[in-house]
Amino acid sequence: MLNRQTLRLLIVDDDDFNRDIIEEYLDESGYEITTADDGDVAIEMLEREPTRFDIILLDRMMPRMDGMEVMSRIMQHPQLSAIPVILQTARAGKQDILEGMQAGAHYYLTKPFEEAMLKTVVKTAESERRRYLELQHDLEQSARTLGLMALGRFNFQTLEQANDLATMLAKACPNAERVVTGLSELMINAVEHGNLGISYDKKSEINAKGCWREEVEKRLQHPENRDKWAELLFQQSENEITVTIKDQGTGFDWSNYLEFNPDRAFDSHGRGIAMANTLSFDQLEYLGCGNEVRITILK
Secondary structure, eight states, X not given: OOOOSSOEEEEEOSOHHHHXXXXXXXXXXXXXXXEESSHHHHHXXXXXXXXXXXXXXXXXXXXXXXXXXXXXXXXXXXXXXXXXXXXXXXXXXXXXXXXXXXXXXXXXEESSOOHHHHHHHHHHHXXXXXXXXXXXXXXXXOOOOOTTOSEEEEEEOSHHHHHHHHHHHHTTSSSHHHHHHHHHHHHHHIIIIIISOOXXXXXXXXXXXXXXXXXXXXXXXXXXXXXXXXXXXXXXXXXXXXXXXXXXXXXXXXXXXXXXXXXXXXXSSOXXXXXXXXXXXXXXXXXXXXXXXXXXXXX
């Protein structure tokens, strides 16, 4: 996977006007934009060059192959399934949103949408994609293997330490490319939400201002946080790998985050745990008050 500077967007919509307006809204955002006028054309392009695109803006209602069929094909492909998909549609009912998110859409955009909303959603998808590309790049470049390690205990405190540790440990797991994203997500949650106390609503506010990383770094310097560490326990047996992550926070109501929730479909975050549960691991289980999570990876 290339760690490129200019991200490539694919706009899939059978309506000429919709494609034009999206291109106009994103014209000065620095993306390389390609369009497809129906699902068949999009899938042919995606499957022919699965590493070409970084974000997909997908219309749900199209002739021939509609957006839900396109999503199904994307999710079945080992490389395409990691691309953030923004599903755009006029169908904004809760059941419609839930179906789209369960199909694999990372974000939901209802028509008609404003320019600011489109840019915010695409910017959030960009941040997610860049983090994924960085993780994959580190994974590919790493020569370290932990396949013989039976037990390991690690402490981490910063975002960089979380990503470095996730990359290293994923090398010991089958399907490392799948595992590393979920590990990174849970470990970053332990830092930002657990140890640093950034609430869900506060993160929404921070994301809207585009200063998430700066806020995390600032909180890491607060005297009350300087001695807070998250702990990771890695255990490997003949048949499975278990990883337990525990932070020093007060916990949270994790039951609302294990599955995709249509009530959070338009938020700029809040899908990471559900995506890790669905895509990265064979089992994900929160313990106690929610400041400890255990994942299982079968061999």
